[in-house]
Amino acid sequence: MEKIIHRYKGKGFKLTPQRLAILKFLEGNNEHPTADEIYTGLKNDYPTLSVATVYNTIETLRDRGEIAEVTIDPERKHFDPNTTPHHHIICMECKRIADIFEDYTSEIALPQEVVEEFSVAGNHIDFYGVCRECRG
Amino acid sequence: MEKIIHRYKGKGFKLTPQRLAILKFLEGNNEHPTADEIYTGLKNDYPTLSVATVYNTIETLRDRGEIAEVTIDPERKHFDPNTTPHHHIICMECKRIADIFEDYTSEIALPQEVVEEFSVAGNHIDFYGVCRECRG
DNA sequence: TACTACCTTAGAACAATTCTATTATAATAT
DNA sequence: ATATTATAATAGAATTGTTCTAAGGTAGTA
Ligand SMILES: [Mn+2]
Ligand SMILES: [Mn+2]
Ligand SMILES: [Zn+2]
Ligand SMILES: [Zn+2]
Numbered sequence: 001m002e003k004i005i006h007r008y009k010g011k012g013f014k015l016t017p018q019r020l021a022i023l024k025f026l027e028g029n030n031e032h033p034t035a036d037e038i039y040t041g042l043k044n045d046y047p048t049l050s051v052a053t054v055y056n057t058i059e060t061l062r063d064r065g066e067i068a069e070v071t072i073d074p075e076r077k078h079f080d081p082n083t084t085p086h087h088h089i090i091c092m093e094c095k096r097i098a099d100i101f102e103d104y105t106s107e108i109a110l111p112q113e114v115v116e117e118f119s120v121a122g123n124h125i126d127f128y129g130v131c132r133e134c135r136g
Numbered sequence: 137m138e139k140i141i142h143r144y145k146g147k148g149f150k151l152t153p154q155r156l157a158i159l160k161f162l163e164g165n166n167e168h169p170t171a172d173e174i175y176t177g178l179k180n181d182y183p184t185l186s187v188a189t190v191y192n193t194i195e196t197l198r199d200r201g202e203i204a205e206v207t208i209d210p211e212r213k214h215f216d217p218n219t220t221p222h223h224h225i226i227c228m229e230c231k232r233i234a235d236i237f238e239d240y241t242s243e244i245a246l247p248q249e250v251v252e253e254f255s256v257a258g259n260h261i262d263f264y265g266v267c268r269e270c271r272g
Numbered sequence: 273t274a275c276t277a278c279c280t281t282a283g284a285a286c287a288a289t290t291c292t293a294t295t296a297t298a299a300t301a302t
Numbered sequence: 303a304t305a306t307t308a309t310a311a312t313a314g315a316a317t318t319g320t321t322c323t324a325a326g327g328t329a330g331t332a
Contacts, residue, residue, distance in 0.1 A: 014329075016279065035319080050281050055320065071207050071262070076319070089246075089254055100250055107243035108261060110225075114236055118225050118265035125244060125261045126207070129254035150298065152310065171289080186312050191289065193310095212288070 013064070021046050022057045032070050032078040032088075032097040072097060072126045089127035093134035100127065149200070157182050158193045168206050168214040168224075168233040208233060208262045225263035229270035236263065 004023050008015050021042050026033075033041070039054045058079055061067040070078040072090045078097060087100040110120060140159050144151050157178050162169075169177070175190045194215055197203040206214040208226045214233060223236040246256060 014278065016328085018280070048281075050283095052282075052321085053280055056280080059321090069210055071210050074205055074207050074213060077210060089250060089256070091254065092257065098250065098253065100246065102244075102247060104240075104244045108238075108240045110236065110263065111238060114225060114234065114263075117234070117268050118227065118263070119271065120225070120263055120265040121228065122264045123261055124264075125259055127246065127250075127254070127256055128258045128260075129256040132253050135255065150309065152297080154311070172287095184312075186314095188290085188313075189311055195290090 008066075013060075018046065018049055018053050019057050021049070022054060023061075026067060026079065026081040029081055030099055032080050034076050034078055036076075038079070070097065085122065085124075087125040087127065089129055091131035091134055092128055093130055096131055098131075100125070144202075149196075154182065154185055154189050155193050157185070158190060159197075162203060162215065162217040165217055166235055168216050170212050170214055172212075174215070206233065221258065221260075223261040223263065225265055227267035227270055228264055229266055232267055234267075236261070 004020065004027055005015060008019075008023065022038060025038055025041055031037075035051070035054050035058060038058070039049065039051050042049055042054075058067060062069055062079070065083060066081075068080045068083050070080050070088060072078070072088050073095055075095070082099070084101075085103065087102065087104070088097050089100055090097050104125065105123060108123060110118075114120075140156065140163060141151060144155075144159065149155075158174060161174055161177055167173075171187070171190050171194060174194070175185070175187050178185055178190075194203060198205055198215070201219060202217075204216045204219050206216050206224060208214070208224050209231055211231070218235070220237075221239065223238065223240070224233050225236055226233050240261065241259060244259060246254075250256075
């Protein structure tokens with residue numbers, strides 16, 4: 001909380017109550033919530049919060065590189081406050097997304113012709129599986 | 137073409153002209169088109185084709201595992217007639233998607249705690265870069 | 273206080289996708 | 303061949319996720 005305030009007290013980004021609430025909601029949250037889940041999770045405490053502000057804020061944060069957009073679920077976008085490069089596994093049943101903190105970059109060297117065609121900036125691995133709970 | 141007919145002449149899937157056109161459009165297509173690109177690419181030759189039929193068909197094909205849905209582009213879904221496991225790289229400028237035919241599965245072993253929690257079924261790597269053309 | 277820049281809000285607009293009701297077609301049985 | 307049935311195609315409506323717009327609101331500065 002102190003850390004959040006300190007972190008975002010730079011110029012060009014006003015720390016409004018709404019933004020602070022969204023940042024607090026995301027801080028340390030490893031559930032990879034959707035925009036609607038952020039909104040639903042906050043609207044009781046912030047009844048005047050609008051869904052547009054949630055989208056505005058997560059878009060701003062995403063553009064500033066403060067949060068990451070997770071594309072593993074074709075149904076909707078998920079957001080991740082952890083921007084250190086890492087990978088994800090999704091349960092194909094319940095759509096729960098978990099983190100994988102391994103750096104495989106040196107293991108996944110690209111073939112010559114791809115390296116010649118593209119300047120490669122990064123990678124992200126989607127793993128697919130079924131979680132323990134969904135296996136019963 | 138002969139191959140397509142042969143392949144899909146199984147029961148439970150009628151090979152109608154519209155479906156055949158969509159299959160022909162996708163066959164060997166490594167551009168990873170969107171639903172709209174499929175529709176746009178066919179509507180001159182099939183003026184009565186509806187966008188709903190494109191969606192119906194690609195959904196059916198996807199559910200049957202005949203085509204794959206590519207999630208690398210957060211903006212829209214792309215489709216891929218190549219269902220052999222492979223990876224993709226997207227140009228962050230022009231959004232062009234290219235194939236990477238390498239199997240990294242044995243290089244990207246998951247940590248113990250993830251394997252205990254999930255039964256892993258597969259993986260897909262998104263690479264991000266900038267293509268030669270976009271670098272000028 | 274006045275000014276400026278930025279933010280929030282509600283709701284409209286939008287684009288991608290899915291659903292619905294109707295009609296058409298193909299496969300099967302008679 | 304004809305009738306029956308099952309499935310597909312169509313147009314357009316509806317839905318969903320997301321972005322935009324216009325109207326205030328608020329914080330920081332002069
Ligand atoms: Mn994560
Ligand atoms: Mn591909
Ligand atoms: Zn699960
Ligand atoms: Zn490019």
